[in-house]
Amino acid sequence: MSAIASVTAPLLTASRSSSLRGASVKHGSNAPARVAAPRGALVIRNASPKEMRDRIASVGNTKKITDAMKLVAAAKVRKAQDAVIGARPFSESLVKVLFAINQRLSGEDVDVPLTKQRPVKKVLIVMCTGDRGLCGGFNNFIIRKTEQRVAELKAQGVECKLITVGKKGGVYFNRRKDQYDLVKRFNMGQSPSTQDAQTIADDIFAEFTSEEVDKVEMIYSRFVSLIAAEPTVQTLLPLSKEGEVCSVDGVCVDAANDEIFKLTSEDGEFAVKRVKADTEVSEFEGVMQFEQDPNQILEALMPLYMNSQILRALQESLASELAARMNAMSTASDNAKELKKNLSLVYNRARQAKITSEIIELVAGAAAA
Structure with missing residues (x-):
């Protein structure tokens, strides 16, 4: 449940900005600027391969839910x-x-x-x-x-x-x-x-x-x-x-x-x-x-x-x-798609790096023998 919660919260929070676009909302000029960072880097840093797979699956399940809610709201x-x-x-x-x-x-x-x-x-x-x-x-x-x-x-x-x-x-x-x-x-x-x-x-x-x-x-x-x-x-x-x-x-x-x-x-x-x-x-x-x-x-x-x-x-x-609600769920689905893509990219890079490291160790061992 913690993995699902950690994924769902940023998706739904990001979706708030797309609703009621006809209304203008002014934010304080003194608010600190936030630097956008890749979503994958925010949620899978120092995570094990199993944790990364679980989070990718959680994002996929969340996207299914938001897609369904979007269809219901559209109807x-x-x-x-x-x-x-x-x-x-x-x-x-x-x-x-x-x-x-x-x-x-x-x-x-x-x-x-x-x-x-x-x-x-x-x-x-x-x-x-x-x-x-x-x-x-x-x-x-x-x-x-x-x-x-x-x-x-x-x-x-x-x-x-x-x-x-x-x-x-x-x-x-x-x-x-x-x-x-x-x-x-x-x-x-x-x-x-x-x-x-x-x-x-x-x-x-x-x-x-x-x-x-x-x-x-x-x-x-x-x-x-x-x-x-x-x-x-x-x-x-x-x-x-x-x-x-x-x-x-x-x-x-x-x-x-x-x-x-x-x-x-x-x-x-x-x-x-x-x-x-x-x-x-x-x-x-x-x-x-x-x-x-x-x-x-x-x-x-x-x-x-x-x-x-x-x-x-x-x-x-x-x-x-x-x-x-339809707009919010649409944005949440788009965010889930982007997040899943970034998570998969980081996971595959880590997996590739691990495989490369093992191959190098095997080659080094064979050369030493």
């Missing part, structure tokens, strides 16, 4: 991507419908608490991570983004509450209850459903309508493409005045730049073909006539809005996690 990420692409136009159209109703009722005496802007004293943050690791820096990056957002709000004198979705984020913030007001924890699951979104929406709805919080934000990783994910802080409540789904930076989280990828094989290796997704959302221009009380219509649409936005965020986060 799942396409399904998750289809769910993301299909959900975006509906959620955006629903927001436009709500905005149109809001505009129509702006001159009437109708109280709509979920669209009412009030002074922000407390913010509820819903953050989405994964349930498992081995996906590069995906979980850590979302956690750091959440910590940064909480620090920004506290610096402005705003109190923060947290709801976590995903075991990794839940465990992290649960261990730091003295620093963060953790309200509730949920698991992400392998396939987010409307029931999961409804459960989360009920807690959010209760917090906002009871005026326990004045604003609800959602932090998740927006799926951009197979090799890029964009950490997003989206304002969930109150509803945007412009009728758009936007992040706190004013960037619209729309479907205009969606990208569908298709996995193919070229020369026995994975290849990715990218195609622009046709997800244009038309403007809502209907003339509305209310047969029911407008309050009843809005009360029926608001839960649907909440569910669609939360489900969308869960699906995007899951797709980003699977893509990050």
Whole structure:
């Protein structure tokens, strides 16, 4: 087991650098520079031939595992991507419908608490991570983004509450209850459903309508493409005045730049073909006539809005996690291949040197005789 652990750790650690390539991470300029050394020299120095053979076998077994995990993630990420692409136009159209109703009722005496802007004293943050690791820096990056957002709000004198979705984020913030007001924890699951979104929406709805919080934000990783994910802080409540789904930076989280990828094989290796997704959302221009009380219509649409936005965020986060895992396992497999090659090279050189030494001894003995 020690041999496997010594091989697996550097492979998975190296794979972290390839995940979430769409995000820029700056390192301190004072960090000491590391000089790259051959992997074989790092792990088999002064090792016996048997130990070297065992380590070569361990690397080979590790590569089989990472290859299998890469294939599983690749199969799942396409399904998750289809769910993301299909959900975006509906959620955006629903927001436009709500905005149109809001505009129509702006001159009437109708109280709509979920669209009412009030002074922000407390913010509820819903953050989405994964349930498992081995996906590069995906979980850590979302956690750091959440910590940064909480620090920004506290610096402005705003109190923060947290709801976590995903075991990794839940465990992290649960261990730091003295620093963060953790309200509730949920698991992400392998396939987010409307029931999961409804459960989360009920807690959010209760917090906002009871005026326990004045604003609800959602932090998740927006799926951009197979090799890029964009950490997003989206304002969930109150509803945007412009009728758009936007992040706190004013960037619209729309479907205009969606990208569908298709996995193919070229020369026995994975290849990715990218195609622009046709997800244009038309403007809502209907003339509305209310047969029911407008309050009843809005009360029926608001839960649907909440569910669609939360489900969308869960699906995007899951797709980003699977893509990050696929990239991490791909890099780990490449590292294993390189490491096995270097180990075999050093082993063969040592074996050749031993054989040469024995031949020289035999020749020297024969000459002396």
